[in-house]
Amino acid sequence: MADLQDDRTAGGAQADTNVQPDTKDWTWTLQRRCLQCGFDARLAEAQTISGRTVELTAPWQEVLRRPDVARRPSPAVWSPLEYGCHVRDVCRVFEGRVRLMLDVDEPRFPDWDQDETALAERYGEQEPSTVAGELAESARQASAAFGRVGGDQWGRKGLRSNGSQFTVLTLGQYFLHDLAHHLIDVGVDELPQAWAPALPPHGESRGRGPDAAR
Ligand SMILES: [Zn+2]
Numbered sequence: 001m002a003d004l005q006d007d008r009t010a011g012g013a014q015a016d017t018n019v020q021p022d023t024k025d026w027t028w029t030l031q032r033r034c035l036q037c038g039f040d041a042r043l044a045e046a047q048t049i050s051g052r053t054v055e056l057t058a059p060w061q062e063v064l065r066r067p068d069v070a071r072r073p074s075p076a077v078w079s080p081l082e083y084g085c086h087v088r089d090v091c092r093v094f095e096g097r098v099r100l101m102l103d104v105d106e107p108r109f110p111d112w113d114q115d116e117t118a119l120a121e122r123y124g125e126q127e128p129s130t131v132a133g134e135l136a137e138s139a140r141q142a143s144a145a146f147g148r149v150g151g152d153q154w155g156r157k158g159l160r161s162n163g164s165q166f167t168v169l170t171l172g173q174y175f176l177h178d179l180a181h182h183l184i185d186v187g188v189d190e191l192p193q194a195w196a197p198a199l200p201p202h203g204e205s206r207g208r209g210p211d212a213a214r
Pocket residue numbers: 034035036037038039177180181
């Protein structure tokens with residue numbers, strides 16, 4: 001899935017012919033629960049975002065030790081290694097955005113094209129153990145950034161390149177959903193405890209749609 005789809009620019013020069021760029025706007029996840037992963041971002045309270053960042057990234061240490069970590073389940077779906085690289089970079093981007101929102105009044109976020117980044121950084125060829133260490137560190141930094149937010153700062157605003165507006169709180173909620181969703185993308189079904197209140201009722205589909213490929 002995309003977390004920042006509207007930040008992308010059209011078509012990389014070296015397009016991956018297998019993986020369709022995710023062009024959907026995922027900001028709806030701030031208005032209702034995601035039925036693909038069960039996470040309801042609206043329920044994430046400000047004070048929990050820092051801790052949940054750690055919880056929702058911890059499973060990657062095990063994921064990145066899988067023997068087949070670099071294998072794509074199908075040509076059009078990122079491998080767990082590629083997803084791991086992406087989550088590492090998502091943490092870096094969101095940490096930067098939080099700091100920017102605290103330092104500057106209503107900043108416009110720098111563009112970040114996640115599909116171009118995946119190609120340019122050769123996600124699929126990175127060393128899994130290195131990625132695991134980098135992901136743990138970037139998650140720690142993002143957690144710390146949200147942990148430093150206090151009081152009125154949660155209401156500070158920032159703008160994406162398409163003009164859609166976030167507060168520090170909604171950015172954090174959006175971020176947590178992204179982390180949760182990517183665990184489902186790589187088949188982590190035993191979800192961190194903190195997720196439990198957001199799970200769908202028993203029997204409700206949590207199946208992956210085609211748009212969950214990313
Ligand atoms: Zn989701």
